[in-house]
Amino acid sequence: QVQLVESGGGLVQAGDSLRLSCLASGRIFTNYVMGWFRQAPGKEREFVGAVTWKGGWTKLADSTKGRFFISRDTAKNTVYLEMKDLRPEDTAVYYCATVRDYGADYVRAAQYDYWGQGTQVSVSS
Numbered sequence: 001q002v003q004l005v006e007s008g009g010g011l012v013q014a015g016d017s018l019r020l021s022c023l024a025s026g027r028i029f030t031n032y033v034m035g036w037f038r039q040a041p042g043k044e045r046e047f048v049g050a051v052t053w054k055g056g057w058t059k060l061a062d063s064t065k066g067r068f069f070i071s072r073d074t075a076k077n078t079v080y081l082e083m084k085d086l087r088p089e090d091t092a093v094y095y096c097a098t099v100r101d102y103g104a105d106y107v108r109a110a111q112y113d114y115w116g117q118g119t120q121v122s123v124s125s
Contacts, residue, residue: 002026002114004096009119012086016123020081022096022116030054031101034072034079035112038092038121045095047107051079053098059106086123093118 008020022034035050049060049070058070069082079096097112104111 002028002098004098004114004116006094006096006116006119009094009121011122011124014087014123014125016086017082017084018086018121019083020094020096020119020121022079022081024077024079024098028053028077028098029100030074032098033101033106034070035097035099035106036070036079036081036094037097037109038090038094039118040092043092045109046092047109048081048094050106052101061107083121086121088123088125091121091123093120 003025005023006020012018030053032053033050034053036048037045038048039045047061048064051058051070051072067085072079095116095118097115099112
């Protein structure tokens with residue numbers, strides 16, 4: 001069993017930066033993929049980015065490239081989502097998720113097995 005806990009969300013102004021954390025516990029192995037998704041009210045859950053736990057592979061959604069960055073600290077069992085130049089359209093609940101690597105592209109929510117409870121990010125204009 002895997003548990004994920006997100007933190008770091010909040011209310012910020014447009015142009016600000018924010019770093020989200022996802023603390024993983026339980027049976028996490030180096031061959032796992034960690035993903036970030038977001039869901040705005042009335043919209044489907046949207047892929048933000050993903051990284052392999054062992055490193056060497058990172059994927060970011062086109063809508064966030066250049067502004068969002070993913071990293072992980074294996075010693076702390078934590079994956080980070082660094083968000084810069086935030087915009088009102090980035091307002092959403094942000095979730096981290098994980099799955100054992102099975103060679104997929106990992107851009108769809110259905111490809112992940114475990115989810116955190118989410119953290120709210122609100123960006124005012």
